[in-house]
Amino acid sequence: MSQVWPYIPARTVNITTLVEFDRLAAEALETQMARARNWRVHRVDLQTRDSLLGTLDLADCLFIDCVFSSQGRALVEATGGLCMSSGVQLPFDISERDLYTPYELYSGIKEVPYAQVPDAQIYTYSQSKPPLKFATDDTAMATTLHDHHIGQAMINAVYDGVFANTPMIGVMGGHAVQRGTQEFADAVQLGTTLTRKGYSIVTGGGPGAMEAANAGAWLADYEPQDIVAALDILAQAPDAIRHRTMWARAAVRVREQFPSKNHSLGVPTWFYGHEPPNLFATHIAKFFTNSIREAILLEQSNGGIIVLPGAAGTVQEIFQDACENYYATGARVTPIVLVGEKHWREELPVWPLLQALAVGRAMEDRIALVDTVDEAVAFIETMTPLRRRTRF
Known part of the structure; x- marks a missing residue:
């Protein structure tokens, strides 16, 4: 479905199964450029798909927590695709989500100090990354993807949700x-x-x-x-x-x-x-x-x-x-x-x-x-x- 980010139409294709990946890859290969546009591939085992990865133009694509063969990651990156791990160390979600609620950001606040609630942990994480590295390491991609999904969730709330009619x-x-x-x-x-x-x-x-x-x-x-x-x-x-x-x-x-x-x-x-x-x-x-x-x-x-x-x-x-x-x-x-x-x-x-x-x-x-x-x-x-x- 077309989305607005931040103000203009854009298309993000979320792929979560190998069947979806194969179907969309076949469609892309039928086009002249063999370009996969705005794919977000989540946790798919691609160890047997080196031939497809080496044929497609993946410059607009992001592969998150996917499994590759020994050469698969390099094949993705050769055309500008990005491979990253969400990592257990991330204190925030990088998948599609709704807007935050106060009790989500302040989970546990009645029992623990602010420093231990999710909002504080995320802030600490964001401040622990050297600014000069921020544009190149995987954490930069994680925060960018997070902001994208939050932006989409807000647009959904404004256009179709609780704020649509006021x-x-x-x-x-x-x-x-x-x-x-x-x-x-x-x-x-x-x-x-x-x-x-x-x-x-x-x-x-x-x-x-x-x-x-x-x-x-x-x-x-x-x-x-x-x-x-x-x-x-x-x-x-x-x-x-x-x-x-x-x-x-x-x-x-x-x-x-x-x-x-x-x-x-x-x-x-x-x-x-x-x-x-x-x-x-x-x-x-x-x-x-x-x-x-x-x-x-x-x-x-x-x-x-x-x-x-x-x-x-x-x-x-x-x-x-x-x-x-x-x-x-x-x-x-x-x-x-x-x-x-x-x-x-x-x-x-x-x-x-x-x-x-x-x-x-x-x-x-x-x-x-x-x-x-x-x-x-x-x-x-x-x-x-x-x-x-x-x-x-």
Whole structure:
């Protein structure tokens, strides 16, 4: 089936049996180039298939945990094919999968410290590889394949799954916003209000303003006093960086005390792995490669983007989106609203530059600067969500 990665049609052929391999090889040999396109061959015994491996063009192919004859691997690599072992040392899956859930990344968190949960183990693994080797060894292929499958899973959720019928609002903001502060409560209110109005929340999936917006979506069906009680629990463990274990366990307590049927999306990255993913995003698309993560996060915000106060990472997201809007036709401009006049005019004077870029462009009437989250929601409600790109 054709897939979108990250935005354009592509075809990946997963082969898991020798019968499938033989059938597709015969089809490829009937073409002039004898080219096997985008094959992913998983755990197939190919010891008796040297003649086929030596005849096919395998430049687009990846062979994972396959068994070869003494010459088989060399035959694959001679035409540019890649052979790799997933290896028992890999703390993550490289096969097709769904999006992560919080309890998958935090498995065991009620009994063990954060350092022992899968999210931390994967981050440690990613940091243990020397950057200069990263592009050439098998671990680079493993992380690339992981990100591919996570990207596909996210596209499936957006086009066909839980997010298919609701416009998505990207909520950006600083990871340093701590539980127990007014800024955190405001972001929770934003997530709650948007969810009640029929939008889906997508954030960078980390702590701070991102967690607050996802938590707001989670708590959207509760009364104000319940939301206050939930925030009080969270405020007992405000520090996501220095006290990750207690921070995560407080979120687990809230989830258990206030169960929810609402969905929201988080798109974090192990590139910033010191910032743990929050547990209120019910669906998590966590990537190794931050550039892919940033692009795909903005792409899914078809209902608009609301930017809470933040620092360098938030500024990057503003202007990455502004660059796309600057060159876009009117039909493809994503509305963006900044919250916090003093912050975006004086502390980080992003707004004047954003205004200057917008003059005379299709984006000019789709940017705004406001002071409250209620004003931000009101602006977004005046905008028409973008039609999603054709999937196939």
